[in-house]
Amino acid sequence: MPLPLPSVGATPSGTSDLMAPPLPRRLACCLYEGVLLFGVVFIAGYLFGTMSQTRNALDNRHALMAYLFVVLAIYFVWFWSRGQTLAMKTWHIRLVDRQGRRVTQLRAFWRYLLSWLWFLPPLAASLAIGASATGTLLVFAAWTLAWALASRLHPEHQLPQDILAGTRLVTFRPATTKPR
Template identity: 55%
Template structure:
């Protein structure tokens, strides 16, 4: 699959398979951390909107599961929209693009599948921690330990892609602007 040239989009030009190589793990993880920082703004705006429209008066309100579900949907819309256009703001900053296996832009459905599968970064440790009453620090160690394991597991993929990308039929590649420079 990596030996065949692929189409680069509307121009019909051929892109060599070398351009579909995964960016270095350190750059992908830097992008991941930056994306997390940018998500604070999304959480802030979505939380404010939810609290205002739902007239939430306290952080201990019983509607917390509804807020979490609302944030899941908002994140899904955010990532699906940006990924179907090739990159988020963090990905632009780090010259990373998400494409399908052939190097073409993602469809909305494939971007949504990638979003759902990307929760493998967090769900396994959250499920494993749920029966225990650990401190926040202990929870953080388990969660960040899993994130490290999940990131390093990409070294075992033939194209060095994250496993949720492989299962979603997507891949992270170096964007065209980085290849030119």
């Protein structure tokens, strides 16, 4: 029988106080998530290449991008609807709705779509101005910094995609259990 998840609310034992984690911890979690996603994307890409018998990296690239978009959607919706990805668990961060409850799969999917705002605008801007690879990295870095610092403007220090999706990132430390 699975153990019930601890409630996410203000408790004396301190499971969570619904406070947003500090920005450096959120960015560290994002970096760690990227490392973990490398493995997910590698295995998914390998399976796609094997199943489609792709011999050249340029063959089926549009289908591969759509496939990876779906794989990442499944990954994030699955874990966010349960509260945490592995990186979020490591950095003591939990995703909840505005009332502090678990998010639904529909809300998690909406957040996933909105999370692409981290990537698509700087890439579109780079294409529009015809930036080189270095220029693209600079545009991406500037956008990421501006996007992350936008959380400082919100009273609860939430990121724009969380505000729009009706979700919150909160500090979550599981209650410690005493050894028997």
